[in-house]
Amino acid sequence: MPDESAALEAPNDPDPKKAPPQIINLPIGTIVGKKYKITHKLGEGGCGSVYKVEDTEDKTPYAMKVEFAATDSGNVLKMEVQVLTMMSSKKHVARCVASGKKKEYSYMVMTLLGESLDSIVRKHGPFLNVSSQMRIGICVLFGIKQLHDIGYLHRDLKPANVALGYKGSADERFFLVLDFGLARQFITEKQDGKKMRRPREKALFRGTARYCSVAMHDRYEQGRVDDLWSLVYMLAELRCQLPWEDVDKKDDIGNMKRVCPDSDLFAKSPVQMLEFVKIVRNTQFYHRPEYDKLYKLLEEVMINAGYKWSDLYHWESEKNKENKVAKLSKLFVGKKGATTPTKDSAEGYDPNAPPYFTVEDFTSNPLGF
Structure with missing residues (x-):
């Protein structure tokens, strides 16, 4: 849970027949x-x-x-x-x-986690630089795949449910996916092995209208691709205001998503994001998402622009740059063309450590489908 910056998120479509949960106030020191x-x-x-x-x-x-x-x-x-x-x-x-x-x-x-992406954007946005957008995208894509690999969907990905690792931890420079209260298992485990569950004809709305897929607006069963649609809208919003920014009604938001050109959605983003959303759009319910292709597109932007994981994020103060660079030089390997940090070891900095993220992280398929 983010430190100091975010409270628990409520489901966006609670059952009206149920009484709202009672808030617990436990005394400090308990x-x-x-x-x-x-x-x-x-x-x-x-x-x-x-x-x-x-x-x-x-x-x-x-x-x-x-x-x-x-x-x-x-x-x-x-x-x-x-x-x-x-x-x-x-x-x-x-x-x-x-x-x-x-x-x-x-x-x-x-x-305990660090500040949420929602809090960061509220303080330092509304729009972040491309280097930050790409690194956030890779981290969240990895978090999505990790969840899918165990057979679960998130169903409520949004900036409030993504946070930096806690300051001083190994993950303090990376964004983690959190809040799995609305998650749903999309596989069944039987004697003949694991299989995908058959989709329900209609499903209750689950998630946040601003970031959910069009399929969810139509009350169709969510699949792995629907989590990726949430990532699409999150990444677009880091560079450009979403057309439905000030729209409240779910149906109106859904209609706007249907007609919004990808070129408008990513007007302020690298051209690779048009291919990114094209891959997502061509992914169907039963398809295993092409996580590796999506990762390579984000990494391509970083390589072409010379971005590195050791770069300061958009919101980090320039006055701390020298201290940051000195600190980060102990954590990252400066290999030519490298765009990912290396794993930290208990013994200290390891110049021979492998990249933090590799394409293998996005190609593994433990479920087999």
Whole structure:
């Protein structure tokens, strides 16, 4: 959960028959799970509250999500615990370190993250430079693929659900996908192996109208490609105002998405983004997305322009440039033509470490379909 900058996100289409969940207010100093001490409240939303906590044994800071334990509640947090647990062996993801259920509430303790992309854009936007746009795109594309590789869809990708790693952590310069409360499994596991679930004829609206696919506006079942459509709109918005910026009605937004030319959507973006959206548009429900081709397009922009992962982001102060460069020189390998940082080792800087992201990260296919 982002540190200081974001509260829990509420589902955008809650069931009107259900009573809204009760907000939990736990006193500062409360110890949960016998070792996590609440230091202060970070925020709250329709799904519960979130706190910054500290491990009483080693003083490690974490985020703790709390959800009221009432009838028909707990599904959002339960799903998030399930997804994070399944992704525990993967890189560049938040970790669920503890979870539990008490009489009044359920809770989950997880990795504390840095500032959300939504918060960054609000402070330093509305538009970011291309170098930042490309790096954000690669990170989020990788996060999407990681989730798809375990058989789940996110269904609510947006800037508020993407955040930098916590300052001082190995991921502090990279964006992680978070908030899996609306995730849905798109595979079934039977004796004859894993298969895709058959799509429902109609599905309830899930996600955020500003970033969801046209298929979701039409209430069709979401597939892997629908998460990629959310990425398309997120990346477009980093450089140019979305045409439906000030439109509230879902149907009106959907209609505008149908007629909006790709050239308008990416008017301020590199030309490679037109091919990017073309690939997404040609991806059908049952298709495995061509993550590697999408990655190569973003990487091509970085290589052609000479962008590097060690470059300052758009929002970083120039007065700290010298200190940043000195610090980053210990973390990144300056290979000719390299556009990705290297993995940090416990022993320190390793000049022979492989690139942080490679095309292999986007070509692996553990599901087989």
